[in-house]
Amino acid sequence: IAHLLACALYAAGQHAPSDTGAHWTTEHAESVGGVSAQYLENGIMYQYMVALHLAVANIALGELDVMPTNSIERAIFVVTMMAGFLFGSSVVSTLSAAMTEYHARRRDTSNKLRTLRQYLRENDVARSIAVPVDRHVRQRLTRRDKLREEEVPALALLNFTLRSAVRFDIQRPHLKSHPLFRLWLSLDVELMQRVCMGAVGFLQLRPQDELFLVGGAATSAYALTAGEVSYTQHPDTSPV
Numbered sequence: 001i002a003h004l005l006a007c008a009l010y011a012a013g014q015h016a017p018s019d020t021g022a023h024w025t026t027e028h029a030e031s032v033g034g035v036s037a038q039y040l041e042n043g044i045m046y047q048y049m050v051a052l053h054l055a056v057a058n059i060a061l062g063e064l065d066v067m068p069t070n071s072i073e074r075a076i077f078v079v080t081m082m083a084g085f086l087f088g089s090s091v092v093s094t095l096s097a098a099m100t101e102y103h104a105r106r107r108d109t110s111n112k113l114r115t116l117r118q119y120l121r122e123n124d125v126a127r128s129i130a131v132p133v134d135r136h137v138r139q140r141l142t143r144r145d146k147l148r149e150e151e152v153p154a155l156a157l158l159n160f161t162l163r164s165a166v167r168f169d170i171q172r173p174h175l176k177s178h179p180l181f182r183l184w185l186s187l188d189v190e191l192m193q194r195v196c197m198g199a200v201g202f203l204q205l206r207p208q209d210e211l212f213l214v215g216g217a218a219t220s221a222y223a224l225t226a227g228e229v230s231y232t233q234h235p236d237t238s239p240v
Helices: 002-014 044-059 071-120 127-142 153-157 159-174 179-187 189-199
Strands: 028-033 035-038
Touching: 002 044, 002 071, 044 071, 071 127, 159 179, 159 189, 179 189
Parallel strands: none
Antiparallel strands: 028 035
């Protein structure tokens, strides 16, 4: 952006019409080492750097050592300063919002850990158990999982048809990996969409989570869509 503005300022100073008969490129002079030289008498690199410096100063609302000399140049300066003000305000507001969100998240994490430690301490939980519990919770709090459908309040604003279409589009690639569901999709897409709304869902597991245990009721069938799971059999509970 600064480069384009520098080119525009240089073009306005060299080629744009002037209602005052002057241009900043011909009026600007600098004294270096006690020797005064006109802007256009310097090398092309120096001319570009002066124009770039002027562009950056306009955007950042900094101090200007070059002033406009006609209406077109002044209009460019005004528009650039307004754009710089709006850009700077948006950057500051974005950074402020990000910092506020970061501190709120840190505060929430600290409150959860403090409450957990207080609970363990008040109930005299053995240190051999409390330490792994604290470490496990801290790992969970620092790990961010994919958003679940129930964590997106905006989805509740959709009507049933759109919400069903969103869920079906998410689940369809995984269903196609199973031969039965792949056949079902080829026969009746609308029925499979209703099945997705009523009988299919996602379950996210974290490291060391248990999907099912010995003796537990089998209420669902699971298909792995990503990652790895380990199935362990104990001789005293698994005769096979």
